[in-house]
Amino acid sequence: LAKTTQPISMDSYEGQEVNITCSHNNIATNDYITWYQQFPSQGPRFIIQGYKTKVTNEVASLFIPADRKSSTLSLPRVSLSDTAVYYCLVAPYNQGGKLIFGQGTELSVKP
Amino acid sequence: EAGVTQFPSHSVIEKGQTVTLRCDPISGHDNLYWYRRVMGKEIKFLLHFVKESKQDESGMPNNRFLAERTGGTYSTLKVQPAELEDSGVYFCASSTVGLAAAPQDTQYFGPGTRLTVL
Numbered sequence: 278l279a280k281t282t283q284p285i286s287m288d289s290y291e292g293q294e295v296n297i298t299c300s301h302n303n304i305a306t307n308d309y310i311t312w313y314q315q316f317p318s319q320g321p322r323f324i325i326q327g328y329k330t331k332v333t334n335e336v337a338s339l340f341i342p343a344d345r346k347s348s349t350l351s352l353p354r355v356s357l358s359d360t361a362v363y364y365c366l367v368a369p370y371n372q373g374g375k376l377i378f379g380q381g382t383e384l385s386v387k388p
Numbered sequence: 389e390a391g392v393t394q395f396p397s398h399s400v401i402e403k404g405q406t407v408t409l410r411c412d413p414i415s416g417h418d419n420l421y422w423y424r425r426v427m428g429k430e431i432k433f434l435l436h437f438v439k440e441s442k443q444d445e446s447g448m449p450n451n452r453f454l455a456e457r458t459g460g461t462y463s464t465l466k467v468q469p470a471e472l473e474d475s476g477v478y479f480c481a482s483s484t485v486g487l488a489a490a491p492q493d494t495q496y497f498g499p500g501t502r503l504t505v506l
Binding site: 319322323326374 | 392419421423430431432433436444447479480481483494495496497498499500
């Protein structure tokens with residue numbers, strides 16, 4: 278399974294755009310990139326998933342360059358409630374669903 | 389629609405005692421997973437059920453851990469006897485899509501059970 282590397286922590290202020298980059302140099306052809314969000318005392322929550330180029334939903338955007346060795350989660354105009362840990366995961370679609378979590382990025386949004 | 393529920397939310401037990409954690413997945417979800425995070429570590433996969441069958445139990449730490457999913461609905465995870473290093477947060481997740489589907493099916497997590505072994 279491809280290993281992911283992401284910053285341990287990031288600070289931001291309300292209203293700013295936050296970009297969290299994840300490295301996955303050993304990503305395989307059939308791997309997808311998925312991001313989860315976790316608030317304190319809760320389980321992880323799916324945010325967004327992609328294979329290549331750009332994916333956007335109501336919560337975030339995911340940018341994946343052509344070589345797919347990295348990906349960037351973009352959170353537009355963050356608020357205090359976006360303070361959470363964000364996990365980048367890479368896995369093949371036919372693996373059977375097991376998720377491999379790294380350390381995640383602890384995002385702190387300040388007023 | 390109700391989400392994944394876990395019971396209890398917290399459990400404090402003595403070393404050597406037995407504890408049973410319960411997970412109720414989202415109705416209709418055939419896939420059920422157990423994960424845990426011990427203090428200071430990353431969330432680790434324990435095992436995966438497809439309906440009542442254990443699909444992958446490669447993450448189970450040792451034979452003190454026993455997971456069941458009788459009838460393919462709720463699941464229990466029993467730790468017997470509990471050791472200090474078993475302390476942590478145990479998460480359950482469920483999903484609808486089977487092994488052959490793509491892409492990686494979304495897993496819905498419960499709030500976790502915080503287990504403290506003294």
